[in-house]
Amino acid sequence: MDITKIEQLIEKLSRNDKILFNRFYSVRVYESRSKVQKKVISVIKRRFGSIKKIEYQEIVCINNNLTGEGSLFNKLRSSRPMRKIKINMHEFEKKEGCFFCDIMNKTPEDIFGRIKGKYCMTASNLAKYDYFHGLIIFNEHNPFKIKKPWLKDYLEVAYKWFKKVENIDRFAKYHFLIWNHLWKAGASIVHGHMQITSSKIQYGKIKKFEEIVSYYKRKYKSNYFLDLFKIHKNLGLGRKVDRCNVLFYLTPIKEKEIFIFTKEKSFIILSNLIYKIIQNYIKVGVQSFNLALFKIKDYWIVRIVDRGRLENSHCDIGSMELYGNSVISTDPFVLASKFKL
Ligand SMILES: [Zn+2]
Structure with missing residues (x-):
């Protein structure tokens, strides 16, 4: 199965599932068609292997009618x-001059101090972008070294940090x-770290999403997330x-986006699944990714997206992604077939 055959797949659904x-x-x-002139044939053949690939291109456009x-x-x-x-992948082992390898002397702490985990420690962000803005700095410098118990520890520390903040300002x-895993994903420091914020006002996109979920419940007397999962499940x-519910997302913001939701009380349960996703990501060649974890109503949501190979010097996000539709080369059906969870 591939994304270009999605219309045939939808046709095979039951009436209710199609609705x-x-x-x-x-x-x-x-x-989408192009005319290849004689003089460019050799260039195209060299780059793409065949002229047909350029002359006839299948474009699939998928829009979520509710979220946009x-x-x-x-x-x-x-x-x-x-x-x-x-x-050079050995560069990621080099610790010289790394601020995060010397947390106590090179980073400030939050007003309630630091939280120390078994495999990480918190710091306050130097240049904050929100009311409370902390860092979870991993004990391990190399960002490619990720272990299951470490990841659980990072989330446990995040949980404690959020609780501390709430105790100071409810x-x-x-x-x-x-x-943000490495510079392609916006990280300014190579040393592995996460960022945590607590705000008095909900972020605009999250608020909008929550409003859509409420609107959906009112209008269709149904659960947005469960229906979204049903659609993805019906298509494989x-x-x-x-x-947790894992979706190889039909409208990814960029390459290989995976959308996860769970109704579990604590988000720490997600650490195991996040670990599995990252292992699969590495297997399919991902080197840089963005992950976000947040809450919408009773659900914890995790969104994770590939940000491209480190050796590619261009930025993967352009005007289309910022102001139009995201341009995607990875087929979610192919991605799902490669993932072992
Ligand atoms: Zn370091």
Whole structure:
């Protein structure tokens, strides 16, 4: 199965499942054509292997009618020539001059002090972007060294940090955890770390999402997340793992986005699944990713997305992603077939 055959797959759904799919999504599959002149044939053959690939391209557009998320799929995008820079993986072991290897002397602490885990410690962010803004700095410098118990410890420390904040100011109740893995994902420091914020006002996108979930419940007398999962499951893009729902997302914000939700009381339960996702990510060649963990109503949500190979010097996000639909080369059906969870 691949994304270009999604219309046929939808046709095979039961009447009710088709209605549900169409409530959430609008899909168009186009054949986009180009005329290849004689003089460019050799260039195209060298770069793409065949002229047909360029002359007839299948573009799949999927929009979420409720959230406004939208993606344009074309696998040919991944074959584009890109300028490469040399990356030496041994560099990630080098600790000289690393601020996060000397936390006590090089980082400030939060007003309630530091929280020390078994495999990490918190610091206050130097240049904050919110009311409370902390760091979970991993004991391990190398960002590619990730272990299951370490990840659980990071989330446990995050949980304690959020509780500390709430004890100081009960109105700082909107918690957000992010993990920018390396510079392609926006990290300024190589040493592995997560960021945690607690705000008095809900972030705009999260608030909007919560409003959509409420609107959905009112209008359709149904649960947005469970219906979203049902759609993905019907297509072979949804799985239940460790009491969490995993979706190979139909409208990814960028490559290989995975959307997870769980109704479990604590988000610490997600550490095991996040670990599995990262292991699978590494297996399919991901080197840099963004992860966000936040709450919408009773659900903990995790979104994780690939940000491209380190040797690619270009930025994967452009005007399309910022202001239009996201341009995607990874097929979620192919991704799901490669993932062992
Ligand atoms: Zn370090």
